[in-house]
Amino acid sequence: MKQKALRLAMFGSLLISAGAMAAPAAMVTNAADSGVGSLRAALASGASKIVITPAVGDIILNSSLVYDAETAVSIKGSGQRVMGVMDDSLLMVSTGADLTISDLSFAGPGGYSIENPGGGKGLYIAVPEERVGMVSLKLTNVTVTGTGNHGVHVSDCSLGDACGGGSGGAGEGSAASIYVQLNNVVIDGVGFGKQDADGLRVDDRGAGDIVLNATDSHFLNVGGDGIELDEGNEGSVIVHVRNSDFIGNGAYCSDELVEDPIAIDPSCNDDGDPDVDDAFDIDEAGPGGISGVINNISIVDNYDEGLDFDTEGEGEGNLVDLDLMDIYAAGNADEAIKVSEEGNADVLVRMRDIWVEGDVEVEEEGMGGLQVSLNDAFIGDDLKLSEKHAGAGQVKLRDTVVVDEKDFNDIDEI
Numbered sequence: 036m037k038q039k040a041l042r043l044a045m046f047g048s049l050l051i052s053a054g055a056m057a058a059p060a061a062m063v064t065n066a067a068d069s070g071v072g073s074l075r076a077a078l079a080s081g082a083s084k085i086v087i088t089p090a091v092g093d094i095i096l097n098s099s100l101v102y103d104a105e106t107a108v109s110i111k112g113s114g115q116r117v118m119g120v121m122d123d124s125l126l127m128v129s130t131g132a133d134l135t136i137s138d139l140s141f142a143g144p145g146g147y148s149i150e151n152p153g154g155g156k157g158l159y160i161a162v163p164e165e166r167v168g169m170v171s172l173k174l175t176n177v178t179v180t181g182t183g184n185h186g187v188h189v190s191d192c193s194l195g196d197a198c199g200g201g202s203g204g205a206g207e208g209s210a211a212s213i214y215v216q217l218n219n220v221v222i223d224g225v226g227f228g229k230q231d232a233d234g235l236r237v238d239d240r241g242a243g244d245i246v247l248n249a250t251d252s253h254f255l256n257v258g259g260d261g262i263e264l265d266e267g268n269e270g271s272v273i274v275h276v277r278n279s280d281f282i283g284n285g286a287y288c289s290d291e292l293v294e295d296p297i298a299i300d301p302s303c304n305d306d307g308d309p310d311v312d313d314a315f316d317i318d319e320a321g322p323g324g325i326s327g328v329i330n331n332i333s334i335v336d337n338y339d340e341g342l343d344f345d346t347e348g349e350g351e352g353n354l355v356d357l358d359l360m361d362i363y364a365a366g367n368a369d370e371a372i373k374v375s376e377e378g379n380a381d382v383l384v385r386m387r388d389i390w391v392e393g394d395v396e397v398e399e400e401g402m403g404g405l406q407v408s409l410n411d412a413f414i415g416d417d418l419k420l421s422e423k424h425a426g427a428g429q430v431k432l433r434d435t436v437v438v439d440e441k442d443f444n445d446i447d448e449i
């Protein structure tokens with residue numbers, strides 16, 4: 036009670052100081068790399084709102100743009116491209132400040148491959164360890180293309196770019212959660228400058244959740260995963276993705292592009308096979324679960340799985356609770372849809388209006404149970420359901436065709 040009152044008082048004083056000190060909107064009036072009227076100068080001005088006027092053309096950078104204030108900032112473009120050849124990022128927020136961008140593109144030079152590695156990120160939000168609350172990144176009408184590393188990266192992880200590299204949730208992080216909102220965002224042709232460079236990558240460590248809310252967005256031809264959400268320690272992953280598509284992602288290590296990718300880049304070695312990537316990958320470790328809605332999604336020609344959602348479900352009271360609706364999947368190398376849980380969480384997956392080539396797999400390996408329902412579904416290959424250890428496994432199939440095998444382990448069809 037006392038703490039809450041204190042927090043409210045602090046919030047009040049913050050509001051007053053913000054009201055008293057808020058800088059006016061900064062106008063970007065030229066496309067220069069720096070100097071008066073440039074985007075770089077606007078980012079350094081202390082303004083919370085930046086507007087790039089329509090007369091400004093494409094902005095060609097000589098070095099990374101860095102926003103290093105702690106206050107939230109919004110950048111409103113009018114269709115310009117922000118371009119540059121960077122080893123780090125086109126735009127970095129070094130403080131974990133909230134960032135909102137609309138009507139702007141970010142373009143690396145492209146041309147990266149396993150034989151021509153390098154390059155930086157498009158947007159990079161680095162979250163310092165002392166950050167609390169919710170780190171918010173909101174993108175509307177934003178395109179990211181041609182970067183060698185991640186297109187968009189939010190990192191709340193002390194290991195930086197080594198975070199998540201198969202290390203099972205290693206690294207430290209802040210108490211903050213991460214919120215990413217994408218509205219009409221295109222991420223295309225990024226992530227070919229190194230192994231495991233994704234379209235959108237979010238790393239959360241320490242306490243806090245990852246919350247992704249994406250609409251009308253496109254994840255295309257990414258070298259790594261179209262999206263990877265990597266949540267370790269306390270906290271869950273909550274997703275709402277609709278009206279979006281994932282096409283041709285995960286090829287950086289593919290032996291379709293070069294003859295011996297593992298010899299060229301040893302980090303491509305996944306137990307002797309080239310480590311190709313997914314359309315949409317969630318890895319949740321430590322306490323927490325995965326929940327949300329995936330609705331009206333196309334998943335086509337990805338080099339590994341389509342949806343690849345894995346959780347450890349450690350601790351008490353966790354759930355994997357997913358509604359997968361109106362999903363089309365074809366031409367993916369591995370499972371179209373795969374959900375796995377290794378700990379104590381109960382797994383509830385409801386699928387409706389699904390048309391997929393390839394397998395659908397849901398497995399629960401620990402103390403929890405598994406309940407899956409399919410309604411109006413066509414599965415072109417196997418339906419693989421597995422419940423292990425304690426807990427009951429049930430599946431309800433309505434108007435559902437499984438072309439190949441119903442591969443059930445300890446599952447009652449009800």
Ligand SMILES: [Ca+2]
Nearest residue numbers: 209211242243
């Ligand atoms: Ca965190």
Ligand SMILES: [Ca+2]
Nearest residue numbers: 231259260263
């Ligand atoms: Ca990845």
Ligand SMILES: [Ca+2]
Nearest residue numbers: 268270322323
């Ligand atoms: Ca967790």
Ligand SMILES: [Ca+2]
Nearest residue numbers: 401403423426
């Ligand atoms: Ca179980």
